[in-house]
Amino acid sequence: MANNKWRIKEAVKIAEDAGLKALRTGAEAILTEAIDEAPIETGTLRRSGTVTVGALPDGAQVYEAAESGTEMKDAFPGQEGKEKAVYISFNTPYARRMHEDLGYTPKRGGGPKYLETPFNANKDKVLKMAETKVKKALRDAK
Numbered sequence: 167m168a169n170n171k172w173r174i175k176e177a178v179k180i181a182e183d184a185g186l187k188a189l190r191t192g193a194e195a196i197l198t199e200a201i202d203e204a205p206i207e208t209g210t211l212r213r214s215g216t217v218t219v220g221a222l223p224d225g226a227q228v229y230e231a232a233e234s235g236t237e238m239k240d241a242f243p244g245q246e247g248k249e250k251a252v253y254i255s256f257n258t259p260y261a262r263r264m265h266e267d268l269g270y271t272p273k274r275g276g277g278p279k280y281l282e283t284p285f286n287a288n289k290d291k292v293l294k295m296a297e298t299k300v301k302k303a304l305r306d307a308k
Contacts, residue, residue, distance in 0.1 A: 177304060182250055184303035185296050186219055189252040192292030193217040197254050199284035204256065205264055205272030212275075214257040221247025228257035254281060 197215050204212045214232035216223055230236075256265070264270055268278050 177307070180303050180307050181300045184300045186250065186252060188296035188299035189292065190217060190219055192288065192295055193252045193254050196281075196284050196288050196292070199288070200254065200256075200281045203276035203280035203284060205270070205277060205280065206275035207272065211256060211258050211261060211264065214261065216253075216255055216257065218253045218255070220249050220251065222253050222255055223257065225255075225257040228255075229259070232257065254285065256281060 194217050197217050201212045201215050204215070206212060210232045213235065214228055216228055265278060265280060265282070270278055
């Protein structure tokens with residue numbers, strides 16, 4: 167007689183960890199495209215782009231670091247919160263206005279919808295990658 171034991175809590179943790187890791191990787195790729203699409207005046211907006219896991223970052227802290235040219239990895243520690251979510255954000259006081267104003271024409275760089283466009287273009291691919299990584303993690307679990 168075979169003895170099988172269901173380890174639900176362990177399986178959920180394995181799936182969540184693999185999923186969040188894959189989503190973060192996908193979010194980093196989307197952020198790279200979004201940075202290329204963001205308008206440039208001083209470069210602060212582009213430098214303020216971040217990917218965080220668990221919660222949004224402290225926008226003021228990230229903005230200050232972006233304005234001074236500090237590396238974003240030094241602006242905040244790894245995981246910000248406990249939420250099972252990955253966030254892509256730009257953290258300047260004017261980021262939302264520049265993203266949403268369809269009439270805005272920057273002197274250099276991209277323009278409006280600089281985050282939404284790369285997100286929509288890549289979301290299905292990122293979700294498929296996450297699904298594949300979760301299945302592999304569960305299959306490889308012993």
